Amino acid sequence: MAKSNDGEIALPFPILIGDIGGTNARFALLIDAFAAPREFPTIQTAQFDTIDDALQRCILDTTSIQPRSAILALAGPIQGDEVPLTNCDWVVRPREMIANLGFEDVLLVNDFEAQALAVASLSESDREQIGGGAETYAASRAVLGPGTGLGVAGLVHAQRTWIPVPGEGGHIDIGPRTERDYQIWPFLEPIEGRMSAEQLLCGRGILNIYHAVSAADGRETPLETPAAVTSAALAASDDAAVETVSLFSTYLGRVAGDMAMIFMARGGVYLAGGIPQKILPALRRPEFRAAFEDKAPHNELLRSIPTYVVTHPLAALAGLAAFARMPDRFGVATEGRRWQK
Template sequence: MTSPPRRRATDTRPIPFPVLIADIGGTNVRFSVQAEVHSPRRDYETVHTHDFPDFASAVQTVLDKTAIMPHALLIAAAGPIVGGHTKLTNAEWLIDPEKLRAELNLDTVITFNDFEGVALALPTLTDDQVMQIGGGESIPREPRVVIGPGTGLGVAALVYGDQCYRPLAGEGGHVDMGPVSDRDFAIWPHIARFHGRITGETLLSGNGLVRIYRAIVAADAARDRGCAEGADVTSAAHEGDPVAEEALDLFFTYLGRLAGDLSLIFLPKGGVYIAGGIVPRLADRLAASPFRVAFEDKAPHRAIVEEMPTFLITEPKPAIAGMASFAILPERFALDLRGRRFDR
């Protein structure tokens, strides 16, 4: 007796076009429209999350600029998806897909974690969309990891099996981090905790860069230039301020350590990818920083980690690109969309 063919736990139903695609972060919202399967993606102006009371109001800025009325909406949001709803971790919006579908007269709404959206883009990124920072060759269909400091810290992975890719989303930005070097032990007591903890996001975010800067100032009784935002620290570093320069070096060191830890967990021979709103603007500093040294400092498994390639994603809208890839060819991915896909 022949057993029935095994079915993948995935949702490959076609998505009705045109598709409006939104990447919602704690600071910015990026929009794009994929009108048809074979048409070029059309990007729209990025807007600031805090300029609007809710997501539907932000969407209207796009609808006012296009004659295309979307039939579907794909959303990547910076926060955990619980019961279909998403509360942004670093902003006050609550994303309610059923309410959005009714308000915007859509056929379909699908929600993703923001770095799940970035992970969807990893198989299709080309050489001109990434910059390699050390390591060996990327091996096709091997696991890949993406990490990205921005308003918060996003983490996701992508694995291949059963002839399709499966993104693994989580809240990896909130894992604990601890001091390693003598310098760390000197400044660690001065780092402002977040919810009583020092996590990846405590250090590897815009506010995290400020925390590192202020900890150095306190530990050394150094001159304080009053840096209140991550951009202030990077500007001061460009001007040659030694405290800001060290803060950036430590930022990249801690990014390398956490990325290296993720490599030990996933053994991503396909590569570790860096995204987010901060590091792509600092590509030259990243390449010259201690990032890769910290990434490889994983004895007794240094030899394994040394071979793993690390890449900076230079594509400006990777989550948008990932969701567009999913909209065009959903059968390429294994995604269980129960509780995340809402149809008329």
């Protein structure tokens, strides 16, 4: 097996990289450190009983190149030899992958760890800046991903190395601040008696806000899906939907500002996940950035930190590819998360 310059074992090529979510799984194959990733069609997890079955039928049976290694990004904590996915029935068993699928080396990482790896080197064409602030290159960054849930990760720069910091920051408490917040808060659906950021800043959170806004004003709630609410908001065809997306942008700005201070993210705060790209016109409005900067006594600090929407269609795979090519550049922890033949 190859060794990196600092003595750490690098994964041998060809390397299969994968971003596995609750609904979809995306894979690409890296032949070597210089080749462009070969992307495979997106897999719907519900169509396969196991991840091994999906890999065999959709990847290994469709290429003459046998991957020697796999780096897989999973939603959820990684512990033990059996790792269940949070939002689908797959269970990842690296030892069985090595025994049955021909891999020599399997590394599992958190899904937002992969997003954090990506933002170390996104090009200008793969991100859109929202508001002011200037990027400091060799500085820490933060990533938030409103989608099915709310993912949060940090990327710390130290000793010329990018160190991803996964966590469960999407479950921090969030509370009301404005008069309007206090009007709608009694109608929001909590989780076990408290309001977490994820109860508001994800797909079901959009509906949570929409129902609360409507209840506070005594309105009906004809819109039944997050997509319907965001579409109506962007089309300005439903007043409650317009306010919902405005409030969503405000709450996202507040939490993003909190993460910027926690990580001292002078390198920027990045919005990944499915929702920010869909509501870009709303995020360009003043509410998001105003809430991000409204952090007295540190307003000036927040004004100096840039915020971006990640527009790369496969950012997590890009992050995994960067790590696979140049493991020395990243301080990715492998203890308890790597299995070798």
